[in-house]
Amino acid sequence: MTGRLPESPTQVLDRTRPLKIFFDGRPIDAFEGDTVASALLAAGADTFSRSFKYHRRRSASCLSGQCGRCTMNVDGRMHVKTCQTAARDGMVVEPQGNLERDTKALADSFSWAMPTGFYYKMFYKPRWFWKRVKETIRAMPGNMGEVKPLAARPQFDAVNLTPELLVVGGGLAGMEAAITAAQAGARVVLAETDPALGGFERFQGDAGHRRAEDSIRRLQQHGTIKVLTSTTVSAIYPDGLAVCVESCGGDEKFVERSHLVRPRAMVIATGTGSMPMLFAHNDRPGVLLPEAAQRLIELWGIEPGKKVLLAGGDDYLARVALQLLDKGVKLAGLVDFRAGGLDEGLGSKLSEQGVRVWNGYTLSGSRGSKRIEGATLAALDGSDTQTVPCDTIVASSGRYPRHKLLGQIGARMVYDPELHFYLPDGLPATHQAAGRLLGLEDPEAIMAQGRLAAAAALQSLGLELAAVEQDARQQLDRAAALQAVALQPMLTENKNKKKTFVCYCHDVSEANIEQAMAEGWDNIETCKRYTTATQGACQGAMCEANFAHLMARKRPELGARVLPTTRPPVASITLGALAAGHHDHPQRSPLHQVQLEQGGQAARMGAWMRVMDFGDQEAESLAVHQAAGICDVSMLGKFRVFGPDAEKLLNRVMTKKVDNLAAGKILYYAACNQGGILIDDGVALKMGDHDYFVTTTTGRAPVTEEWFSRWRREEDWQVWMVNLTETRAGINLAGPRAREVLALLTDADISDTALPFLNWAWLEIAGVSVIAMRMGFVGELSYELLCPSSQAVFLWNRMLEVGEPLGLRPFGLEALNICRLEKGHVVPNVDTDAFTTLFESSFGWMLNRTKTETVGKPILDLIAGDEFTEQVIAFSIEGRSPVADGSLVVNGPRQLGRVTSIRYSPLLGKTIGLALVAPHEDWREGGKVRLWFDGREVEADFAKPPFHDPAGERMKM
Amino acid sequence: MAFLINCPNCGHRNPYEFTFGGECKQAPGQDADMKAWCEYLFFYENMPVFQDEWWYHAMGCGEWLKIRRNIATHEIVEV
């Protein structure tokens, strides 16, 4: 397969625009219009991949995205179907594994070691065996490639569309349906898998090409038809959502775009595909499906081979033979397995051109190593066998509807033994099928049927298109209506069944299926699971009908040739396409930028970007103890809760009682869920009558809002909440000199008598009106200042200005963490998890025992006094320890829990931490806590926090 | 997810905008025992028929909606 045929109108190449792609490091010449696969085939490539189980050589065989044998690594992305990917200059294409020297290809000779139902047998018994071999087995599959990090993160887009009609398939029938609907005023989305419209006609010679072009021209006159090419409809869900994944070409910033189409009606015109033929070694490079041969010569001007043998059982194949002859391709002959043989007219046309026709024969095998070198034929009556030299076999059992989407809409595919074809039954009126999918062959009939389908679909929406319908019906009657499209795999016994592949994706042979049936798996649904046939990447597109026929022939009493159930997606879908449209933007505090300018290092923490440190977390924490520091705490959730029922709501969600809260006092509360699990803590301030200001833990604002309003809605209380999280920034000013700093910026009385610990006041600081709260999170004299966001940067800078001479410095989250650990403060959801009750998390003292309406109270009452199942403990290690967050707490071979927070405290000269652990006798004064880190045990001392200032005097200064 | 929720405030919206709040259930009374609470907290009817459930319009108006939905077909009859 080298060089190109002369130019023709059907070709999609722009020969004035040559380009180069790199395959395995070698440059390959191609043209604009080539796909990666066509460029490789033109350059003579044979092997595209190695098979999953036996590492057999496999090659592109369908060139329409169905078989999945052409997948490679393209520009770093894995498992890309090269036949569906436009070649671009400079593209880097790499096979997934070593194509030429695959050491695991030995597996092919040891196929007896991998019996049918391998997975079930392997994973079962004996247990020690699986343990030993699992790593080897996991490394075995072929064409898996190697995951390498990508230079740039690929981007995926998502778009929502709501047309009246979605047409799936841009062939003659689909285009006709779209035009009909557009003429009636409907908005239409037309999705086509190929990069161009035209469908099957694109490669039916010049006549077919003209027909397609004519339809495309008429289609383009309608502005209300949105055409999506290179788009695969991968799933239709019960209420009609169709997920259409477009692969974006060229200079687009996105790799793929997922169109979420919710139409009111649908026309499915997905056409047919050929089923491969069953003969020994039917998977060798050089075995092609007829459509693939047609595409090669018509679209890209590539000869499929130097000597081509055709084999099958319908007249379509003879037409492909004539098409190949017409382009000057040499044929080795044509094998027709029908008893009646080939249509006489076509037969004589072929023999006129010197093509040998074997009527009543079938293929029993292929010969060759890297590529086909010949074929063996067998007469169906067993009277004769022959060997024919050839380098390419174009073979098919017959055509088969691409019916997968119909199954997802609820249709059942019923086998018609007269037509040898599956037809849909039970489609809802809003969803119509059209075109070749229904077994039509004649282009006029196909077009008429497309119009009919659109009319019927729109009629189900109440749009009368009687005239169109009548007209189409007449045309359909005139045309040669349903034609026998044979799908009749000719199954000879006389061949090597072990190497006759039914399912290529998973290397399931005819022999495997026979064995599975002999073991009793004779229902198609169980047999498919047992053998994994039809469950590979092609999702049955290459094997389903062969599989069904094979089973039906072995067990005729099963009756109809049932197809396995179809489920979304019909083709493999990237995770990127599924995740598309969920845009993730971390929140930034109003003080974010100014801190970065001052040397802050930021990192993502949950929903927020947070400044972790200003270069030296330990020095920052010492400044808080020795002088003063300021820290951005804008991420605290902040709410105004007000209305006649405000108290009812707060008493419901908080562990403490809010009624007696005095003006100027800070109420520190915890919150539980209905199971008594600690979920949050924060403070409440009384701002006026039935008017409160409430804070929640960092980053929890959205959840709090959801939680509070759920209770409001359940009880229909008259209470409102306003989320002030983003309108109020927060600065924590802490340290023994904090008051001195503040005094430089305000005239207000901020003495300990005027504003004592756990009190708050409205203050004017540097002219900015703030809520100032005396809190103790870091264990020193500290003020949490909540100011309008727009004034936060000003206030921050003013505090730095006046504070720096006193030793004040900004500190980040890390220093904050060190300080709160020195105090032994537990942070909900960091030091606790979704199973830690209020009691276990050491917050039990915060529960108001007499208030009954608290969420979680009934359960807490029931478990009060029970033994803990887990608890939060503190520990310390002398000096600096490398043990990190998340390390295990162990006791011999037993895991007791994990370290939730651990930091080195420069103040104490110790490493201190908290752990969430199961109860144990060692959790007592003098007990040891054993941590598992980096493969060894590290001993720590159980400790009773706080580590620093146990009497709590410093924060009350 | 393949259905839309018709929010009284925001119109037909993708369910990804919502947080699912579970089946609408009656909480046990104040002096119910542990068994009743466990049933309430951890067990669901989950029958393939219409059920009443909570949905929170997190990426919309922020309202909790009570929805009657057929969990087998996703058909929604009442918001």
Ligand code: FES
């Ligand atoms: S050749 Fe690409 S999927 Fe078949």
Ligand SMILES: [Zn+2]
């Ligand atoms: Zn809403």
